[in-house]
Amino acid sequence: ARFEPTAAQVRETAHLAMVVAARLADGTEPADAELVRLARGLSDPRVRDILYALAVGAAAADAEALWAMMARVLPEPARPDVLVLLAFSAYARGDGPLAGIALEAALQLDPRHRMAAMLDSALQSGMRPEQIRGMALSGYRTAERLGVRLPPRLAFGQRAG
Template identity: 45%
Template sequence: MHTAAHPDPDHPDQEHHPDEDHVVRLADIGELAAAIPSLLGFHPEGSLIAVTMRGDGLIGPTARIDLAPPSLYSGLVASLVRSLRQTDARIAVLFVVCEQADPRHEDLIRRAFAALTRISVSVWHAIGMPSAEAGVRWRCYLHDDCEGEVPDSSASEFAAAVVQSGLVTFDRREDLVRQLEPPDLNRTIKLADLLDTAIRSDRTTSAEHLAVLRDAIAAATLPTTDEEFVRFGLALSDYRVRDVCLRYALDSKEVPAAERLWLELTRSLPPPERAEAAVLLGVSAYMRGDGAMANIALEEAWSVQPGHSLAGLLYGAISYGVPMEQLRLVLTDAAVDAQIDIDGDRDSPEASDMSP
């Protein structure tokens, strides 16, 4: 879904893309404010948000950062700039969402305005509001007599497009985090024992492990039995197989089925296999524009396996604003190199029944 926003400059969380061919027009700042929970995937609290727009008027990535005390404003603004540098945004609308109005937020807006101007991003509006709920009042820091009320978005075309796509908007970020919690902790503990036993006797080749995941994604099926979860866990424990699976984040047709699988495995597998599924979930979410889920998934990978090299690399790339196309090239190279290594195993003398 493309979203076009055309707030009149004279009248004063990464975006979801359910349908790339569907254009939804947001007529004014109020409608844009009402769309923020759908753009982020949850209702923000205590947040600095930048909704970006490209030169063609289509909404680009939406960045959200937790508000911080004034002593940390410089770092907060720097993080926002790093996030937006990787986009082709030309315009941004800033939102400070905070239950209690704070006059110090004007200083935050001034700093953000100046920093974004330096990277050629024009800030059309900077809105302060207590929440993105229908009926709350908003006002613009930049323009006199620019204020209004957040409309009810439930009946909007944008909300309908989000619902039709199957995406869910959560009340809080914590609700999004809970998506990754094990649905059955006892089963996860059981799977840990089963995986420990299976790893000791596993003789499956990397190509066979990869085929298990490839077939499941092609058929859009999820594991249901302990044996299936063990097979998927074994496959992800092979780092070359995991790296080949990075390619699914780059294929818009395969992303939905692959991401559903990574989410289910993140929820159900024990560490350390859980970390591998979470990394794949994180990179998939990020590449389709869901920064909130990407950060949560990568945080989960790091928490269950501190020092995870790929999770750290990806989290750093997101934090420091590595351009999306550059990240796409890195992921492509990693997937291709891993596939070459796996193919090489099949061509090696050890893999052949023929005598040298």
Template identity: 40%
Template sequence: MDAPADAYGTDRPEVRISDPGEVVAALPHLLGFHPRESVVLVGLGGPTGGRVGLTVRGDLPPAGAAGAAARQLVASLRSDAPTAALLVVVSDDPDDLDPRGGDEGADGALVSGTQLPHRPLVHELLLVLSAADLPVRDVLLVRRGRWWSYDCPYPCCAPAAGTPLPDGVSELAVAAVATGQVVAADRAALSARIAAPPGARGGMRAACTRAAARRTARLGAVGPAVLTDESWAALVRAVARCRPGPGGGGPLEDHEVADLLWALRDPQVRDSALQLALGADAAAAETLWTECTRRAPAPLDAAPATLLAVSVWLRGDGAMANVALDRAMDSDPDLALARLLSQGLAACLPPRELRALLEQAAGAGGPARRPA
């Protein structure tokens, strides 16, 4: 399931970018991947109005859906209360025929026989942004290593011209490296990080079938409370094995992953597992959720994918959080936790606020099982 808009940029280093070329060159660092055939809104704010804030992205909508896409993008952007916006279209589509023809205008500005693509979408976005009282600093097209301004009437901005993207390492790129961000080639590359290994699904399905039988037998033998405690203990041991360095263990076997996947179907175990993203084992837990999501068949992948979304969201990786929640919602649309988190991410809940909610839940007698 595609989210209405991918939203990124919360709780990241504050960086100010003044030149439009710097902004479009920085989009991969703002988003976490190189956007393709996308429309992006960059929120601007701060005392001078030049601080880059929340960034929201959506796929270029099909004909007739521009208005709905514009409303969703702007609604997401407004959650960060920007004072202005920058609109960027990323597309390799060719130029459109210009209904104005190819003559020179009365003011001497260039009126070419073609115009930049996706103007109907740009028009819809400008209308919605105006209705939201959000000034637009510029409207840009990024295409094949160059950028254009839709508002520029001069020959340098003609469809056949454009300005090369700036070379060198930007301030935002330096900040991204400092925080450990890895920029993916595109959104599909993020999905590939949690895709099943080739040929692995058949073996895991069989392992999950056997694990279900073991769990049913164990439930009849010891009852639900004991089974929940045993499931949590197994999960804690698995997290310990995923710790980096000499304290970790070897890779998990299929039957071990299968037992964990069924353990996470227990709401008490799954809710307690949320707290693992807050402690010293946050990195190990993220490794475990990634591995379980990669190897799990649907719908058993929904729970670890949701936990993975929480882990990466808390460290500011909104791109991967969106991808993981898409996986969870596609696999099990009825998983309430995934739906709730998806709504929070669509509303651009900052990582610090998500962390506060999880800490509040733990302190108020919520998930109580913690590793020793």
């Protein structure tokens, strides 16, 4: 049987990601135990949905820096989900080259990763970042349903701070 995290565990993982991202932005490296908890939490689609939403919010740059760091330090089996978070974040802000590199790496590690394949197809077909950002709405809905407070959404091209 597959482990199914409770709503409280999903909330805790999403909150941990935001806290760790903010601390990283202030120069504090995450503890190994925090990275393990985050990597494990990413196996739950509800957690991933919520974290995709960070790409269009006021803490987008902090979250993207965390995904980039995790993609460098996590062992290979744990990398695809975080690489896809990095790709989504880059794509949502209009950085197609970084999105493409992250998606290629994710698909090399897991050729059947559905979100990676979907984003790669969107990127290859020239879908605009504004359209991709709409996918984050699902994350906001999931967060609201589970009681997770996310940073406010920003319009495309709007910078936090």
